Amino acid sequence: MLTRKQHELLLFIQRRLEESGISPSFEEMKEALDLKSKSGVHRLISALEERGFIRRLPNRARALEILRQPDDVSGSARPVPSNVVEMPKAKAPPAPAPANDVIEIPLHGRIAAGVPIEALEDSQTLPVPAALLGSGEHYALEVSGDSMVEAGIFDGDFALVRKTDVARDGEIIVALVRGEEATLKYLHREGKMVRLDPANAAYEPQVYAANEVQVQGRLAGLLRRYH
Numbered sequence: 383m384l385t386r387k388q389h390e391l392l393l394f395i396q397r398r399l400e401e402s403g404i405s406p407s408f409e410e411m412k413e414a415l416d417l418k419s420k421s422g423v424h425r426l427i428s429a430l431e432e433r434g435f436i437r438r439l440p441n442r443a444r445a446l447e448i449l450r451q452p453d454d455v456s457g458s459a460r461p462v463p464s465n466v467v468e469m470p471k472a473k474a475p476p477a478p479a480p481a482n483d484v485i486e487i488p489l490h491g492r493i494a495a496g497v498p499i500e501a502l503e504d505s506q507t508l509p510v511p512a513a514l515l516g517s518g519e520h521y522a523l524e525v526s527g528d529s530m531v532e533a534g535i536f537d538g539d540f541a542l543v544r545k546t547d548v549a550r551d552g553e554i555i556v557a558l559v560r561g562e563e564a565t566l567k568y569l570h571r572e573g574k575m576v577r578l579d580p581a582n583a584a585y586e587p588q589v590y591a592a593n594e595v596q597v598q599g600r601l602a603g604l605l606r607r608y609h
Contacts, residue, residue: 558596
């Protein structure tokens with residue numbers, strides 16, 4: 383048995399993981415559940431963890447994993463007290479990859495974080511700790527340029543990208559421009575136009591017709607090598 387707030391939080395975390403592969407922040411959870419403080423979120427997270435519905439991945443911020451999830455969000459047909467909901471039995475999800483596992487994902491050349499350059503396709507792969515990736519299919523691109531430095535993305539970083547053709551305004555995406563050039567930018571839609579914003583005041587936004595820009599993925603994480 384879960385309280386209504388515990389049930390709401392579990393469903394909210396599940397939706398965010400399915401949409402973006404990234405756990406919501408405590409601030410986002412607080413707002414979604416209309417709580418007054420983050421301490422309430424901490425208590426709900428701890429309760430769900432104790433009951434075996436979620437677990438926190440070690441050594442990672444915003445790292446929550448759903449272990450059990452409801453098959454039917456409407457709940458049981460029999461009466462239950464108004465302040466609790468009964469969780470139906472759920473099928474066990476696939477066992478999560480251990481945090482120290484390494485996954486080989488495709489490495490598709492270099493992507494411009496400044497002026498767009500041609501996206502290179504090749505057969506290389508990049509070993510990535512499984513704990514850095516959420517659900518879905520991923521690939522990697524090596525960042526070239528400095529136009530995203532204010533977002534903490536630097537030349538030579540490896541962008542870990544969740545493959546998708548949809549994204550929300552304000553997300554950092556891989557945009558394929560006019561079918562031949564790729565760039566890493568913030569996405570903003572303006573009517574029939576698409577604006578790709580840098581994270582560096584030295585660069586100007588890039589504006590294209592909506593049919594000239596194709597979303598090829600959302601940024602899921604970064605790898606950085608120190609020499």
